[in-house]
Amino acid sequence: MKQSQLFTRTLKEAPKDETSFNAQTLIRAGFIDKVGAGIYTFLPLGLRVMSKITNIIREEINAVGGQEILMPTLVPKENWVATGRWDNFDALFKLQGSDKKEYALGATHEEVVTPLIQKYAFSYKELPIAVYQIQTKLRNEKRAKAGLIRGREFLMKDLYSFHTNQADLDAYYEKVKDAYFKIYERFGLADLTYLTYASGGAFSKYSHEFQTLISDGEDHIFICDKCHVAVNREIIEEQNTCPVCHNPKLKEEKGVEVGNIFKLGTKFSAAFDFRYRDQEGQEQDIIMGCYGIGPSRLMGTIVEVYHDEKGIIWPETVAPFKVHLLSLNEDEAALKIYETLTQAGIEVLYDDRNLSAGEKFADADLIGCPYRVLISAKTIQVDSVELKKRAEGKSELIKIKDLVAKLK
Amino acid sequence: MKQSQLFTRTLKEAPKDETSFNAQTLIRAGFIDKVGAGIYTFLPLGLRVMSKITNIIREEINAVGGQEILMPTLVPKENWVATGRWDNFDALFKLQGSDKKEYALGATHEEVVTPLIQKYAFSYKELPIAVYQIQTKLRNEKRAKAGLIRGREFLMKDLYSFHTNQADLDAYYEKVKDAYFKIYERFGLADLTYLTYASGGAFSKYSHEFQTLISDGEDHIFICDKCHVAVNREIIEEQNTCPVCHNPKLKEEKGVEVGNIFKLGTKFSAAFDFRYRDQEGQEQDIIMGCYGIGPSRLMGTIVEVYHDEKGIIWPETVAPFKVHLLSLNEDEAALKIYETLTQAGIEVLYDDRNLSAGEKFADADLIGCPYRVLISAKTIQVDSVELKKRAEGKSELIKIKDLVAKLK
Numbered sequence: 001m002k003q004s005q006l007f008t009r010t011l012k013e014a015p016k017d018e019t020s021f022n023a024q025t026l027i028r029a030g031f032i033d034k035v036g037a038g039i040y041t042f043l044p045l046g047l048r049v050m051s052k053i054t055n056i057i058r059e060e061i062n063a064v065g066g067q068e069i070l071m072p073t074l075v076p077k078e079n080w081v082a083t084g085r086w087d088n089f090d091a092l093f094k095l096q097g098s099d100k101k102e103y104a105l106g107a108t109h110e111e112v113v114t115p116l117i118q119k120y121a122f123s124y125k126e127l128p129i130a131v132y133q134i135q136t137k138l139r140n141e142k143r144a145k146a147g148l149i150r151g152r153e154f155l156m157k158d159l160y161s162f163h164t165n166q167a168d169l170d171a172y173y174e175k176v177k178d179a180y181f182k183i184y185e186r187f188g189l190a191d192l193t194y195l196t197y198a199s200g201g202a203f204s205k206y207s208h209e210f211q212t213l214i215s216d217g218e219d220h221i222f223i224c225d226k227c228h229v230a231v232n233r234e235i236i237e238e239q240n241t242c243p244v245c246h247n248p249k250l251k252e253e254k255g256v257e258v259g260n261i262f263k264l265g266t267k268f269s270a271a272f273d274f275r276y277r278d279q280e281g282q283e284q285d286i287i288m289g290c291y292g293i294g295p296s297r298l299m300g301t302i303v304e305v306y307h308d309e310k311g312i313i314w315p316e317t318v319a320p321f322k323v324h325l326l327s328l329n330e331d332e333a334a335l336k337i338y339e340t341l342t343q344a345g346i347e348v349l350y351d352d353r354n355l356s357a358g359e360k361f362a363d364a365d366l367i368g369c370p371y372r373v374l375i376s377a378k379t380i381q382v383d384s385v386e387l388k389k390r391a392e393g394k395s396e397l398i399k400i401k402d403l404v405a406k407l408k
Numbered sequence: 409m410k411q412s413q414l415f416t417r418t419l420k421e422a423p424k425d426e427t428s429f430n431a432q433t434l435i436r437a438g439f440i441d442k443v444g445a446g447i448y449t450f451l452p453l454g455l456r457v458m459s460k461i462t463n464i465i466r467e468e469i470n471a472v473g474g475q476e477i478l479m480p481t482l483v484p485k486e487n488w489v490a491t492g493r494w495d496n497f498d499a500l501f502k503l504q505g506s507d508k509k510e511y512a513l514g515a516t517h518e519e520v521v522t523p524l525i526q527k528y529a530f531s532y533k534e535l536p537i538a539v540y541q542i543q544t545k546l547r548n549e550k551r552a553k554a555g556l557i558r559g560r561e562f563l564m565k566d567l568y569s570f571h572t573n574q575a576d577l578d579a580y581y582e583k584v585k586d587a588y589f590k591i592y593e594r595f596g597l598a599d600l601t602y603l604t605y606a607s608g609g610a611f612s613k614y615s616h617e618f619q620t621l622i623s624d625g626e627d628h629i630f631i632c633d634k635c636h637v638a639v640n641r642e643i644i645e646e647q648n649t650c651p652v653c654h655n656p657k658l659k660e661e662k663g664v665e666v667g668n669i670f671k672l673g674t675k676f677s678a679a680f681d682f683r684y685r686d687q688e689g690q691e692q693d694i695i696m697g698c699y700g701i702g703p704s705r706l707m708g709t710i711v712e713v714y715h716d717e718k719g720i721i722w723p724e725t726v727a728p729f730k731v732h733l734l735s736l737n738e739d740e741a742a743l744k745i746y747e748t749l750t751q752a753g754i755e756v757l758y759d760d761r762n763l764s765a766g767e768k769f770a771d772a773d774l775i776g777c778p779y780r781v782l783i784s785a786k787t788i789q790v791d792s793v794e795l796k797k798r799a800e801g802k803s804e805l806i807k808i809k810d811l812v813a814k815l816k
Contacts, residue, residue, distance in 0.1 A: 007475055007528050007537045033524050035480050035487075036509070041524060042478040050478070067415055070450040070458070072443050072561045073481065073513075073544060079443075095503040095513075097560070098548050101444070105481075105503075105513075116441050116449060120415050129415045136481060136544065140506050152505070153480045 001321070002338075003351045006030075008043050010363050021216060022300035023147025025312060029366045031320075038144025038152035045367065046299070048320040050155065053295045054134050056186050056317065057157050060179045064172075066132040066159050071112045073138065077102035079111035083271040091139040105138040110268045110290065113160045118274040121286075124164050127276060128172060132159035134295065146218060148300030149256055159291040162269075164276060169263060169287045176291045180210055180259050183293065187302055188315035193258060194230040196221050197243045203265025206235075206243070210293075211255035214304040219257055222250035230255075256301050264288040312368030313390050321349040323407060324369035326360045328376040337375060337385065337400065344404045365390070371407060409729070410746075411759045414438075416451050418771050429624060430708035431555025433720060437774045439728075446552025446560035453775065454707070456728040458563065461703045462542050464594050464725060465565045468587045472580075474540040474567050479520045481546065485510035487519035491679040499547040513546040518676045518698065521568045526682040529694075532572050535684060536580060540567035542703065554626060556708030557664055567699040570677075572684060577671060577695045584699045588618055588667050591701065595710055596723035601666060602638040604629050605651045611673025614643075614651070618701075619663035622712040627665055630658035638663075664709050672696040720776030721798050729757040731815060732777035734768045736784040745783060745793065745808065752812045773798070779815060 008030035015034060018024045023040075026032045031046035042050055058068065077094075080086035092104040106112070113131060121127055137156045144152050159176065163169040177195070184193045189212050196209040211221045211230055223230040224242035231243060231250065241248045269275070269286035278284045299318075306313045316322060323341060325348050327334030338350040349369060351360050357376075364372050374386040374395075385403060388395035398406055416438035423442060426432045431448075434440045439454035450458055466476065485502075488494035500512040514520070521539060529535055545564045552560050567584065571577040585603070592601045597620050604617040619629045619638060631638040632650035639651060639658065649656045677683070677694035686692045707726075714721045724730060731749060733756050735742030746758040757777060759768050765784075772780050782794040782803075793811060796803035806814055 005473075005475075007525065007534070007539065009528060033527065035520055036482065036484040036511075037507075039480045039482050039484075041480060041520065044475045044477060047476055047478050065413075067413075067452045068455055069452060070455050072447045072449060073546060074444065074447050074561050076444045076447075093503050093505070095501050097501070098550050099445075103444075112443055112449065117415065119441065120417060126415070131415065138481060142506050153482050 020147035196230040210259035217254035311366030428555035618667035625662035719774030
């Protein structure tokens with residue numbers, strides 16, 4: 001894309017009403033715009049990153065048999081009443097329609113997915129079933145201060161699984177756990193992300209969160225260096241050793257919850273009287289699991305992890321463009337390179353604007369594409385461009401004819 | 409995809425509380441599920457169709473320079489107060505957060521996009537700008553009876569354009585008009601879709617709706633056969649001739665509004681005091697246009713147009729799968745064909761379920777993939793499959809080795 005055609009531009013000043021690094025930087029760099037506290041518009045650069053994040057999640061969830069659906073934002077009151085959450089889920093936004101019908105905005109979707117699957121699954125032959133969506137959630141958060149990390153409106157991938165027995169749920173739960181680490185690996189977050197033991201509720205001893213260490217994290221976790229696992233604050237109060245190796249030396253760190261998985265047991269299936277017939281024709285309980293991961297929160301987390309004082313350093317898998325091409329008064333040659341790279345399937349943001357070298361360098365550092373390609377009178381003299389990785393200080397001269405091969 | 413792995417199945421009975429053909433049929437065939445009046449979940453088959461519809465729209469809107477963004481559902485009250493629509497837009501869902509802050513759910517997004525573009529466009533050099541989103545809208549509709557055609561929650565592609573002068577808006581408006589017809593053409597709806605003159609508001613004599621003729625349409629329009637245009641009910645009361653050729657013989661038909669385009673003039677830019685500097689440094693008014701098209705309504709419209717008594721007949725461009733492969737007890741050969749077609753990039757729904765031929769035929773007709781490929785003992789004897797177009801009665805025997813070439 002030619003940068004002159006992008007309607008956004010970078011801003012010199014961080015917005016005064018944002019305290020989180022991710023929101024300040026994403027707003028300054030033109031990825032998001034603030035509409036209200038915890039409410040953002042995704043701008044063209046931000047939407048590109050978001051669609052890469054969601055596509056990676058989609059691939060890994062499809063790989064564990066998830067079937068994608070899309071549930072609504074408006075969830076009728078009766079669904080919430082059935083599970084007892086109309087009065088007991090404190091972050092619900094509630095509203096009334098002109099026909100006096102009441103709704104809560106979808107903050108989670110057990111209340112929709114359970115009666116949905118109930119319409120289709122009667123017998124053990126149809127189970128297990130795993131369905132998910134990537135959808136906008138709305139939560140009446142009291143505090144929305146951490147940018148994309150805690151929004152009132154945010155994207156969520158929520159997967160729900162339905163099983164005939166506990167062992168089948170347990171096996172699927174482990175598969176999803178592995179899928180989550182594959183997802184974090186693809187975002188460059190695996191090393192910093194800890195499987196974190198959390199309270200399990202009525203149906204299992206533990207549930208699990210995935211916590212990524214960031215300096216500004218709102219959660220306190222206690223990590224075991226030997227096992228690369230952690231426990232959260234609830235658990236440490238009951239048990240101050242590693243739940244895997246019983247190592248007593250747990251280290252307190254700050255993290256952000258980038259996913260959670262939970263064995264729901266029969267909590268929701270019982271609420272809707274959702275049962276199945278087994279091989280003997282007997283009615284049996286349906287056992288459920290749920291698995292959440294927030295793409296917009298992940299985008300904020302990636303920025304909290306991958307940056308320096310000049311701006312963002314996107315991992316290649318989620319970068320808005322792989323290459324930021326800067327032309328210093330060599331527009332004809334630059335255009336040719338832009339077209340060559342684009343035709344080779346390489347995503348390029350081409351800074352064709354009439355700005356100084358300093359302004360272009362600053363923008364490229366702030367926006368954070370993985371590779372910067374600079375073309376100037378000096379590089380052209382030797383049929384070359386200057387190639388620099390955003391994450392590294394040094395640059396190298398590359399012959400123009402070798403550039404595609406180098407970047408592929 | 410193997411049909412045995414799809415969690416949905418077709419239903420024998422149409423749901424009693426749905427009166428529209430599109431909702432009855434899409435629910436029976438397993439494309440959508442009803443959550444409340446005018447509120448649906450998109451199931452795997454339905455989401456596949458929806459993503460094809462939105463991708464076609466995206467391609468054509470990108471081609472007229474639209475930059476994709478994603479605005480929020482929660483729109484703060486002050487944005488609506490600025491334009492006077494907090495009290496004057498009767499389909500707004502309003503709610504209050506725990507911090508007493510009030511919001512309306514996005515029913516349209518002039519109130520968000522205008523202050524957004526205002527942050528980036530100061531001078532004539534930055535204009536025109538066109539931005540769009542494909543996003544879920546929520547409207548407090550009194551009546552929600554037409555299935556996907558009038559939902560309380562529905563997808564919308566909303567494009568907004570910002571110009572320095574009326575001539576520039578007028579030229580862009582014509583470009584979008586052409587883009588809309590390209591979109592309807594790709595859905596197989598162009599012949600049935602009429603550019604329909606509607607009331608223009610303060611800034612132009614007419615706005616334009618795009619009306620597709622359907623027998624169950626909720627709008628009455630008056631068409632000119634010579635010009636392939638129409639006028640809506642508002643206009644016919646003032647002027648009962650064709651606005652293009654002045655033909656007095658207009659024919660009344662029933663239609664569904666599948667798009668609308670509107671010259672907003674300065675209505676919203678003035679509300680936010682959004683002006684630009686011209687070449688002389690003088691402040692000037694920003695002129696706006698808006699352009700809507702509803703992907704979920706289009707899905708309902710396509711079903712209203714393309715069906716017979718047995719079920720849906722999807723146009724190839726939006727079909728959930730191109731081919732429905734039916735095996736009658738020839739699973740090994742069928743699996744091989746499934747794999748061959750899939751590897752050739754052809755989308756196949758493979759009915760590998762243990763059901764009777766009659767049940768498989770009925771499901772294929774109801775679901776409505778463009779091509780049905782049948783493999784049975786009889787066809788295998790002559791190294792063939794039976795190929796039948798959903799839209800046509802007759803079938804033909806095709807050698808298995810020729811099938812990919814035939815379907816490509």
